[in-house]
Amino acid sequence: MTLSDGLLAIAREAVAEGSSLFRDLSPQTISTKSDDRDFVTDLDFRIQTRLRDFLRRKTPAFGFLGEEEDHHVVTDGYLWILDPIDGTSNFIHHIPMCAISLGLVRDGRPIIGVIAAPFLGLEYWATADGGAYANGKRLAASKTTTLRRSIISIGDYATGAGSGVKNQRRFAVTTALAASVERVRMLGSAAIDLAWVAEGRLDGCVLLSNNPWDTAAGVLIARESGAVVTDSDGSDHTITSSHTIAATAAISGELLSILSSAD
Structure with a gap:
């Protein structure tokens, strides 16, 4: 197994764990963030904490950046970047267009990406120079020309x-x-x-x-x-x-x- 394969496996395992929380739990509290229409739930924090702790156990030398904590972007070395619930307003209103997004960047460039949309039954992943996949099927962008x-x-x-x-x-x-x-x-x-x-x-x-x-x-x-x-x-x-x-x-x-x- 290559380093890239191992890191992808870690990322997919982390996102799968977050997805189980996403599907099985309902938010208990909803609060505002920087303004009165920007919301966060207790589940955002719970997923972020669970995945942060998992990634720190698996890759203790890597940095971590999550939406719900300090937003300092490190451009040197390895950095996990997580959005525990992308589309929180959709999630709150029971619109299934919401996802967990986890990327790994090295020296500021993405090398691993995993996105899961639990309510749509979709999982996407990619490695740098390794192609992109959805539920195991190789992806190709649209051929539309106009x-x-x-x-x-x-x-x-x-x-x-x-x-x-x-x-x-x-x-x-x-x-x-x-x-x-x-x-x-x-x-x-x-x-x-x-x-x-x-x-x-x-x-x-x-x-x-x-x-x-x-x-x-x-x-x-x-x-x-x-x-x-x-x-x-x-x-x-x-x-x-x-x-x-x-x-x-x-x-x-x-x-x-x-x-x-x-x-």
């Missing part, structure tokens, strides 16, 4: 301080996409957005944010399926990028041009 035949998802609108300014751009992007693509979708989970680009259910996604816990796993899975993942200025996507744009290779350039015109 925007007018493309389904493009967009990330959630902003809430909290500064949301008015942030949403001006999001509204402009939504308007530009609505005039150019077959359909626009908002799923409410960045991890699922990226996984579905990898699976070819979506032809692209536009996430005008880049929290590492939301994207570390999904970016690798999308790339390993053949999708192109960049920042909105077309530069190579990293965990410190401003935005996350993923699309099939044939439409990536045109999609980036639309985003530029929306500015």
